Amino acid sequence: MNPGTEPDATTGREAALRNIRPDQRTKARMHASGVLSVWSSARTPQAAVADLVAHVDAALYGQMLAFFPPSMDAEALGREFAAAFPGLPVAGCSTAGEITPDGIAADTVVVLALPRCGFRVVTDVIPDVRALTVESGAATARRLRAALERLCGERPDAAGHRFGLILIDGMSYREETCVSAVAMALDGIPIVGGSAGDGLSFGTTAQLHNGAAFRNAAVLMLVETDHPVEVFRNDNFSPTDRKLVVTRCDPERRIVHELNAEPAAQAYAAAVGVGTGDLNPMRFASHPVVVRIGGNYYCRSIQRVNPDDSLSFFCAIDDGVVLTVARPRDLVSSAEAELSRLDQALGGLDLVIGFDCVLRRLDAARRRIRPRVEELYRRHNVTGFFTYGEQFGGMHLNQTFSGVAIGRPRTH
Incomplete structure (x- = not known):
């Protein structure tokens, strides 16, 4: 990747981006x-990529990250990206809902363009x-x-400046x-990511890599x-004393x-105090089950x-696994505490690339706290998508909010 010229935050182009009217179907935000x-x-x-072309100067950027609704034809979207931005790599996936700088969305194509100046990126599929x-993944x-390593050379202070993203079907x-295979082979580069979604259909998801769509x-x-x-x-959950042991599974x-x-x-219905006819994604979101691994609880x-x-x-899941019914804690307070910690640790949050479980979105809707979630994510510059699962380190998780926080540029 060749270094480019860092955008000037005072240019008329960026001022125009910040002032795009809210009634337009395309919006943009430049981060520090x-x-x-x-x-x-x-x-x-065709229309979505045409909208992006009006705002993305391909000469300034070295990588695009795209999250798109399952209603969008992934093959056609990949072709449009390749034709409109030749030589500019694009990676991405379909979602169970999108997170924009304006809040929670649906049927929206969200793109993060990483500049050549300040970011070095490599991708594969x-x-x-x-x-x-395990061997092939590693x-x-x-x-x-x-x-x-070839792109960046030796950098003794690379820790705290590198991360991996993974988007899995x-x-x-x-x-x-x-x-787990990927994390093992990255030798200390922290990895995080999300499982591509298909709305609430749970059918087929899509992944994009450099003009091609994959399943x-x-x-x-x-x-x-x-x-x-x-x-x-x-x-945002705490374990209760109600246990369920997996006695037969596939x-x-x-x-x-x-x-x-x-x-x-x-x-399960008896353990959470409802009838089987009342079981639905909203109910699962409100009454998660967790497993204990190494002293910590993780959602299943x-x-x-x-x-x-x-x-x-x-x-x-496997035979013999002990599941504990969990009690949800306040979703907003829990996320706010973590985002505030990151803000302080990084000297200010410039951007959070976030992967949030679709069940958390459903739970927020059921509890009528979606406006609070949106306000929190707007305040901390969260952009990303709702997932079928989240990755953190070498683990695949559920009903969590994971991501990478990027701090504001530091002056020397």
């Missing part, structure tokens, strides 16, 4: 780091994650890390193997930046047939009830 957020509510790939082995990560059932894939990005960064995760498909030797849906979210009263999960 030079990252440009652009989002369009256009309904076709794992095209068939269902066939992935090999891809090692190759990409070597490419970053959320219906592949292979997130655990993929992220059953993972896109991996490694970044070194001049700015301070920190990856994070945050949740681990490959993440389906639990029995809990406590009873039909899974019936046992339920995706849906099946006709045979089995339960499909978003995360890996």
Whole structure:
């Protein structure tokens, strides 16, 4: 990647971006780091990319990150990106809802353009994650890390300035193997990411990499930046004393047939005090189940009830796993505490690339706190998408808010 010229925050172009009227379908925001957020509510790939072209000067940017609704034709979107921005790499995926600098959105294409000046980026794609082995996943990560080293050279202070992003097909059932293999091979580069979504359909997701659309894939990005960064995760639940033991399941498909030797849906419904007819994504969001690993609790979210009263999960599950019914804490207060900590640690937040579980969005809607969530995310410059699962380090998680926080440029 060749260094470019850092955008001047006082230029008329950027002033115009800041003053785009709210009634326009395309909006943009320039961050102090030079990252440009652009989002369009256009309904076709052609119109959406045409909107982006009006705001993105390709000469200034070295990488684009795109999050798009499942209603958007991924193949056509990839072709439009390639034609409109030749030579400018694009990585991205479909979502279960988008997060823009204006708040929570749907049917919106959200793009983060990373400038050539201040960011060095390498990307790759794992095209068939269902066939992935630990060895093949690690090999891809090692190759990409070597490419970053060649691009950046030796940098003794690289810690705190590098991070990895991974976007995995959320219906592949292979997130655990993929992220653990990649994290193992990155040798200390912290990694975070989200599972691509398909709205609330749970059918097929899409991944983008350099003009091509993929299914059953993972896109991996490694970044070194001049700015301070920190990856994070945050949740909002506390364990109760109600336990459910997985007594019969299909681990490959993440389906639990029995809990406590009873039909899974019936046992879960009884544990949370409702009837099986009341089980839906909103109920699962309000009553998560968690597992204890190494002294910490991690969510294992339920995706849906099946006709045979089995339960499909978003995360890996196995016979003998002890699930604990959890009690949600205030989502906004929990996220605000973490974002405030990051703001202080980094000397001010310039941008947060965030991956938020779709069940948290549903829970926020049910509890009528969506406006509070939006205000919090706007205040801390969160941009990203709602996921079918979140990655943090070598783990695949559910019902969490994870991401990478980028600090404001430091003056010397």
